[in-house]
Amino acid sequence: AQSVAQPEDQVNVAEGNPLTVKCTYSVSGNPYLFWYVQYPNRGLQFLLKYITGDNLVKGSYGFEAEFNKSQTSFHLKKPSALVSDSALYFCAVRDGGDSSYKLIFGSGTRLLVRP
Amino acid sequence: ETGVTQSPTHLIKTRGQQVTLRCSSQSGHNTVSWYQQALGQGPQFIFQYYREEENGRGNFPPRFSGLQFPNYSSELNVNALELDDSALYLCASSLDFRDRSYYGYTFGSGTRLTVV
Numbered sequence: 001a002q003s004v005a006q007p008e009d010q011v012n013v014a015e016g017n018p019l020t021v022k023c024t025y026s027v028s029g030n031p032y033l034f035w036y037v038q039y040p041n042r043g044l045q046f047l048l049k050y051i052t053g054d055n056l057v058k059g060s061y062g063f064e065a066e067f068n069k070s071q072t073s074f075h076l077k078k079p080s081a082l083v084s085d086s087a088l089y090f091c092a093v094r095d096g097g098d099s100s101y102k103l104i105f106g107s108g109t110r111l112l113v114r115p
Numbered sequence: 116e117t118g119v120t121q122s123p124t125h126l127i128k129t130r131g132q133q134v135t136l137r138c139s140s141q142s143g144h145n146t147v148s149w150y151q152q153a154l155g156q157g158p159q160f161i162f163q164y165y166r167e168e169e170n171g172r173g174n175f176p177p178r179f180s181g182l183q184f185p186n187y188s189s190e191l192n193v194n195a196l197e198l199d200d201s202a203l204y205l206c207a208s209s210l211d212f213r214d215r216s217y218y219g220y221t222f223g224s225g226t227r228l229t230v231v
Binding site for chain 2 (some may be wrong): 030034036041042043044045049090092097098100101102103104105106107108
């Protein structure tokens with residue numbers, strides 16, 4: 001069964017410092033991986049995706065993610081955090097073993113960026 | 116700016132009642148999926164519609180049902196509401212779930228359902 005794990009419930013970082021939000025996955029076949037962000041009382045906003053190609057994927061708002069096949073990880077990164085980056089972040093994988101190709105989400109990581 | 120709109124934004128229902136949530140998909144998208152996001156959890160897949168037919172269902176009981184209309188808008192119906200149905204319900208549309216060269220969902224802002 002396909003799954004993703006976000007081992008940290010919360011990540012705290014000071015503004016201007018680099019940030020990493022961790023995600024590991026378990027899939028059969030090639031992984032299609034995604035990061036979404038959710039602000040309070042809002043839906044999910046797409047940040048970036050990995051389908052194939054370069055292991056470093058660049059996305060919206062200065063975020064990037066590094067795909068590591070040997071470690072089955074897809075960590076979200078940003079070189080310099082902003083207070084406005086504080087939100088809930090979800091990693092997701094497409095379920096290629098299902099006819100709907102539904103998304104399977106992790107439990108989420110709350111990012112708090114302090115001024 | 117999201118192209119998926121959901122209504123209503125908030126809803127309070129009594130246990131045992133029925134509710135209908137609505138979703139207007141992004142223009143050109145023929146696939147609509149529904150997810151339930153309980154407080155403090157990640158979204159869970161309920162079901163998906165492709166060209167008016169259900170083509171996938173998550174681990175939800177039959178009292179969760181849906182429809183997709185010719186214009187690709189969609190409804191989620193929940194009968195016999197239970198307290199545990201309280202959640203944010205997210206609708207997402209995609210261009211075509213079968214397209215392997217591009218795969219992305221556009222999510223709406225959700226409907227917050229509270230069952231009392």
